[in-house]
Every structure is written in structure tokens, then in C-alpha cells.
Amino acid sequence: MVMSAAMVNAEAVHKRFGRVEVLKGITLQVQPGEVMCLLGPSGSGKSTFLRCINHLEKIHSGRLWVDGELVGYRQVGEKLHELRESEVARKRAAIGMVFQRFNLFPHMTALENVTCAPVRVKGTQRQQAREHGCSLLDRVGLGDKLDAYPMQLSGGQQQRVAIARALAMEPKLMLFDEPTSALDPELVGEVLAVMKQLAGDGMTMIVVTHEIGFAREVADTVVFMDGGVVVESGRPTDVLDNPQHERTRAFLSKVL
Amino acid sequence: MPSHEDTNATGRPEDIRAVPVRRPGRWIAAAIVLVVAASLVRSVVTTSGFQWSVVGEYLFDHRILEGLVVTIELTVIAMAIGILLGVILAVMRLSPNPLISRASWLYIFAFRGTPVLVQLLFWYNIAALYPKLSLGVPFGPAFVHPDANTLVTAFRAGILGLGLNEGAYMAEIVRAGIISVDDGQTDAAQSLGMTRVQTLRRIVLPQAMRVIIPPTGNETISMLKTTSLASVITVTELLYAAQLIYSVNFKPIPLLITVSIWYLVCTSVLYVGQHYLERYYGRGASRELGPTALTRWRAAMLSPKHEWS
Numbered sequence: 001m002v003m004s005a006a007m008v009n010a011e012a013v014h015k016r017f018g019r020v021e022v023l024k025g026i027t028l029q030v031q032p033g034e035v036m037c038l039l040g041p042s043g044s045g046k047s048t049f050l051r052c053i054n055h056l057e058k059i060h061s062g063r064l065w066v067d068g069e070l071v072g073y074r075q076v077g078e079k080l081h082e083l084r085e086s087e088v089a090r091k092r093a094a095i096g097m098v099f100q101r102f103n104l105f106p107h108m109t110a111l112e113n114v115t116c117a118p119v120r121v122k123g124t125q126r127q128q129a130r131e132h133g134c135s136l137l138d139r140v141g142l143g144d145k146l147d148a149y150p151m152q153l154s155g156g157q158q159q160r161v162a163i164a165r166a167l168a169m170e171p172k173l174m175l176f177d178e179p180t181s182a183l184d185p186e187l188v189g190e191v192l193a194v195m196k197q198l199a200g201d202g203m204t205m206i207v208v209t210h211e212i213g214f215a216r217e218v219a220d221t222v223v224f225m226d227g228g229v230v231v232e233s234g235r236p237t238d239v240l241d242n243p244q245h246e247r248t249r250a251f252l253s254k255v256l
Numbered sequence: 257m258p259s260h261e262d263t264n265a266t267g268r269p270e271d272i273r274a275v276p277v278r279r280p281g282r283w284i285a286a287a288i289v290l291v292v293a294a295s296l297v298r299s300v301v302t303t304s305g306f307q308w309s310v311v312g313e314y315l316f317d318h319r320i321l322e323g324l325v326v327t328i329e330l331t332v333i334a335m336a337i338g339i340l341l342g343v344i345l346a347v348m349r350l351s352p353n354p355l356i357s358r359a360s361w362l363y364i365f366a367f368r369g370t371p372v373l374v375q376l377l378f379w380y381n382i383a384a385l386y387p388k389l390s391l392g393v394p395f396g397p398a399f400v401h402p403d404a405n406t407l408v409t410a411f412r413a414g415i416l417g418l419g420l421n422e423g424a425y426m427a428e429i430v431r432a433g434i435i436s437v438d439d440g441q442t443d444a445a446q447s448l449g450m451t452r453v454q455t456l457r458r459i460v461l462p463q464a465m466r467v468i469i470p471p472t473g474n475e476t477i478s479m480l481k482t483t484s485l486a487s488v489i490t491v492t493e494l495l496y497a498a499q500l501i502y503s504v505n506f507k508p509i510p511l512l513i514t515v516s517i518w519y520l521v522c523t524s525v526l527y528v529g530q531h532y533l534e535r536y537y538g539r540g541a542s543r544e545l546g547p548t549a550l551t552r553w554r555a556a557m558l559s560p561k562h563e564w565s
Contacts, residue, residue, distance in 0.1 A: 093449025103444035
């Protein structure tokens, strides 16, 4: 069964680290243009699930599709065949990811960070990649920081470069792994503003976050995870203001 | 009532001008060092055995200079082989395939665990083991059969011995560099669609260089001096060139000094090169690049407030 309409379709996704089962059957769908926020206590498997979507982690059972294609495998009849590394890489190129700790390349300037993948992976002409990179950095408010090295930027600026870097590959889906958790409080707003703008432009986004305010304002769907399962999901107003489960209520009372 | 009213026109209190603590120990230590140094210099200048005039005579002798060229060739080629081999062995060692990783471990074990002098002699005598070498399909037909004695000259044996030995050391240095790079860098590179090779080449290795360069500089300086071991297998490098001369004129001391001067000149050049390489690969690692050695030296010499403390 292939859900060609959904951007992400997860069916009973399981993931173990050694003996510890981190994901115990995640089933959910993300439609094109949808913004989904994943909430939950640390260790609930949110980040792991996000990493499974672009095959940074292998899933152990269940099925995961992105844009109608299986993640990491090709199905021939009943059998699954592992994809070759180059095929996995090509699929990852269409999915942008933003990390908690930015993970900018410290030996490259902001602009080089943004143009590196288009030039090396997509084979974009250098000049064209530069122009696109400049306009992207401009869009995240860093048009004057093209030649700055990551160390010379604040956390908020680094994370905005990281968003521009992911966008440079023109992804159809963006994954955000706690993008504001490593930031000083006064820098959180500038990153959320960029993400809000991106959501407004119609980007499909999955955001692991602790920013309840952002989830309420921007998300189409809020998913609450705990202990490797989806406890409840729905519209932000339903899940955040009128939670049905005790665990959701307990979590929200702590973070709000 | 005491107050801090000694303010100047801008309203800021004046800078503190305190009497510095006396440090007699430092003066005594400095005096001892000076006396020892002076007596050493006196001995070097006045002892006739040094024969400085002979040193001057041979410093630019064409045999010495030719030996110097061989020493530099040995250093450069052996280090190039060592670095290339080191990167390959380090990547093999980090391979998920246990056979490949073990093979790398075994190589490092063998080549790091035996003296380089033994290895040099081994390659020099390789003809005793394989009089005829052959190149072809393993267990199948061979295409060429070069004679080991003509193929492995003394110089090539030196290159092999030094380069293959160096590869084992460089492997550990490169591996330490690769491990020092944060895993998040690989995550980021792969999430952008880079393959493992691209990630290594474009993201991990350039960052690992910051950790790899300083010990590699040491290795190069060490290699420059280790090439003198090739004198044992009759490679006419700097030391052997000098030995050939003093075996005829019986003036070993001035010729060994001549050789030492040239080694010092080469290591000095290498120090400077290492400094600028470290600067290059350190870019992005700190907010600002520090001054180069030259500008720092100039600043120290020209600074009006040069302090002895």
C-alpha cells in the first residue's frame, strides 16, 4: 500500500538501539504543505523518529514512505532490497534537516556552508549557487554575514545559516530537530520567525520542539509522543488546550 | 575619611602604579645560565678540535650539497608516501568491515613495532628473499619479471623503508584527527545528500587537519633526521656524503658539524612552514586569526614597552 498523496507516511515504525526499543510502532501521516510539531519529554523518541525519516537511522520494522517512496529500501515483490549508498544520498538531498547544535561546517564561511551541497551534490554551477546562496542568506536576515565563519556568529545566526543551508538544496520536506533548544532565550525568536515565514510559504515541515507557543501558532498538527508511541495527535487547539490523555496533561502542565 | 578622589579630567580613576615585587631568584638563575653559556661559547671558539675553518671549507662542498639534495628528496618522497598511506590505513582502520580494519591494524602493528633501521636493511636485502619480482595476476600469469637487485636500488630501498614505516605512524595521527571531528558534522553532510567519500573529503578531513598538522610537522622534522639512517645502506645522503669525505681526510668533527648545520637549516625552514600550515587549517576555529610569527616578532621588537617580567 503506497500513500502517494502523503509527504510522509509512517506505518508501525519500530526502532531499537541494542536492546532498548526507542520507537514502538509509530503510525502517522504528514500531508504536503503541512506543519507538524512533535512534542514530548526527552527520550520519547521524537528525534530518533525524525532521523529515521531521512535514513540517518535504520528502522527495524514497519514501513516509512517519503513522497510515496520507501525510505532506505526498494520493494521487489514481497522482498525489501537495501538501497545503495548513492541512492540513499540522493533521497536525503531532497529532505532538509536542521539540528539542535546547528552542525555548521566550521571551516567554511556562511556562504560556503550554503553553497557547498548544491555544488558538490547537485552539480550546480558555482556562480549560480552563489547567487542562490546570497538570496537565501538575505532571506534569513544574514545578507551582511556572507563571509563570516560560524565561530564569528551568534547561536541564532548560526541556526539561521543552517536553515539557509538546508533550503539551498530546494527540499520538499524540512525536518527540524529541536532547532531552538541550544539557543539563549533572547535568540530563540529570530529563529522561530524564520521558521514561521517558511511555514507561511507552504513548506512541509516536521518540527521537534519544546516551544509550545510556536506549535500553537504555526502547527497544523501537534503530535504528543511518550515512551516511543504517539499518545495523541490533532489540531493544536485540541491537543494543547484540551488534552485527552493523562500523560499529555502532565507534560503540558510542566512545560507551560 | 579616605577617598578615591584622584580622578583625572575624564572622571576615571588613574591607572595603578605599584612597586613591583622583587624576584631575586630569577636574577640568580639568569646569571647562572649566562655563565654556563659564556663558558660554552668560549670552549667552542677556542678549542682547536672544532676546526671551524674546515667547516667553512666543506659547508658548500659539492659532495655535501649533493648529499643534502638526496636527504631532501628522501624526506619529501618518504613523507608523501607516509601521508598517503596513513590516510588510506586510517580510513581502513575505521571501516565497518572487520577484515579491512584488522588488515590495517596488522600493518601498523608490524611496521611500528620493528625498528626502522631493521626495515631499511630488510628492503636493501630484498633480493635475497625474492631474486626475481613479478607483476601479473595473483596466482595467474605474470607480465614482467624485473630483477630485484636492479629494481630496488639503495635509494629506492631507503624510500621504501622510510615511507612504509612512516605510513604506520601517520595512520594513527590521521585516525586521531578523524575521530576528533564531531559526529554532527557527518550527520549534517549526509542529510545534505553527500556520500561517505564526499563527507570524508570535503567535511571531515579538512577539519581533522587541524589535529593532524602539528604532529605531522613533527613527523616531517623527525623524518629529515631519520633519513641519515639510510647511510647504513649506502645511500649517499648528507651524513654518508660527509662520512665518505672524512674517511679520506680524517677530520670527522668538522664534517659532522657541517652536517649538523645543514640539518638545523632544514628543520628551521620546516618550522616556519608548519606555522603557516597550522594557520591555514585553523581558519574558522577561532574568532580571529592570530598574528603570524613574523608580525608577532616585529611587534615584540618594536614595542616601546618591552617588559622583562
